[in-house]
Amino acid sequence: MGAVFGGVMSFFDAVVGTLLVFAVGVLVLGLANKVWVYAATPAPLRIPTTPAPLTRLGAAGRLAREVLLFESLFRADKVLWALSALFHAGLALVLLRHLRYVLNPVPWPIEAIQPLGVLGAGAMMVGLAGLLARRLFLPSVRMITRATDLAVLVLLLAIGATGLVMTLAAPADIMGLKIFLAGLWRFAPAPLPDDPVLVLHLVLAAVLMAVAPFSKLLHMAGVFFSPTRAQCDNARERRHLVSWARPLDDLRPR
Numbered sequence: 001m002g003a004v005f006g007g008v009m010s011f012f013d014a015v016v017g018t019l020l021v022f023a024v025g026v027l028v029l030g031l032a033n034k035v036w037v038y039a040a041t042p043a044p045l046r047i048p049t050t051p052a053p054l055t056r057l058g059a060a061g062r063l064a065r066e067v068l069l070f071e072s073l074f075r076a077d078k079v080l081w082a083l084s085a086l087f088h089a090g091l092a093l094v095l096l097r098h099l100r101y102v103l104n105p106v107p108w109p110i111e112a113i114q115p116l117g118v119l120g121a122g123a124m125m126v127g128l129a130g131l132l133a134r135r136l137f138l139p140s141v142r143m144i145t146r147a148t149d150l151a152v153l154v155l156l157l158a159i160g161a162t163g164l165v166m167t168l169a170a171p172a173d174i175m176g177l178k179i180f181l182a183g184l185w186r187f188a189p190a191p192l193p194d195d196p197v198l199v200l201h202l203v204l205a206a207v208l209m210a211v212a213p214f215s216k217l218l219h220m221a222g223v224f225f226s227p228t229r230a231q232c233d234n235a236r237e238r239r240h241l242v243s244w245a246r247p248l249d250d251l252r253p254r
């Protein structure tokens with residue numbers, strides 16, 4: 001949009017830029033705050049889903065398999081697992097591919113995965129479409145579906161669709177975008193490329209980032225603190241006490 005105003009940052013560009021900075025701030029601070037709350041919340045009761053690993057290292061391995069392979073979901077529901085895996089793996093590739101918009105020079109691994117990133121976008125969209133169809137058409141899931149569940153999926157689909165329009169049909173000015181984004185954190189205002197699809201993509205991405213800490217997207221951080229997954233089964237070896245119960249415990253006759 002800057003081009004319209006002769007190559008300087010217009011008011012409109014400034015609004016989009018501010019929105020992006022605000023959204024990144026909310027994402028980072030919001031996630032940090034939730035992680036802090038989770039980490040500071042006592043979990044003195046041993047409630048890992050059994051059979052569970054007996055050591056902390058084993059529990060870390062189990063958690064890693066959960067995060068990287070969705071192990072328990074695989075056992076529970078193969079179709080949901082396949083759709084989730086397609087979406088998350090696709091999203092991971094897409095986000096890695098996106099690093100080229102903010103890194104200069106672009107590291108070779110990011111350069112190398114660029115074509116894979118486009119495949120990732122396809123996988124992400126197929127996964128999202130399947131997850132949305134499941135919520136809309138499977139009666140048992142529809143019954144427990146709330147508007148926000150659908151909104152997050154539709155938002156992600158809209159971000160993916162606008163992204164794919166730029167990748168496949170109406171190429172965006174990547175250099176212009178890089179200069180605009182670099183200008184945001186270097187306080188050197190630069191115009192946003194004159195591209196409505198890109199603007200829509202950025203605004204939708206900003207909304208996604210800003211709602212992430214307050215929506216179910218928070219599971220990206222919460223999974224690491226889920227006692228049933230992250231704890232090891234050592235209740236017989238160690239006595240687990242919440243800090244406020246310690247003085248009372250000291251009074252206990254031994």
Ligand code: HEM
Pocket residue numbers: 020091094097098101117118121124156159160161162163164166167168171172174177198201202205208
């Ligand atoms: C401020 C953040 C973002 C910026 C600056 C950005 C920028 C872009 C640009 C310029 C393209 C076109 C790529 C090309 O023509 O080669 C694109 C594509 C795409 N974007 Fe984004 N995007 C952002 C956030 C996101 C987010 C959060 C998602 C997913 C949730 C996403 C998903 C996609 C997808 C699926 C594509 C198409 C595949 C691809 O080219 O990678 N974007 N994005």
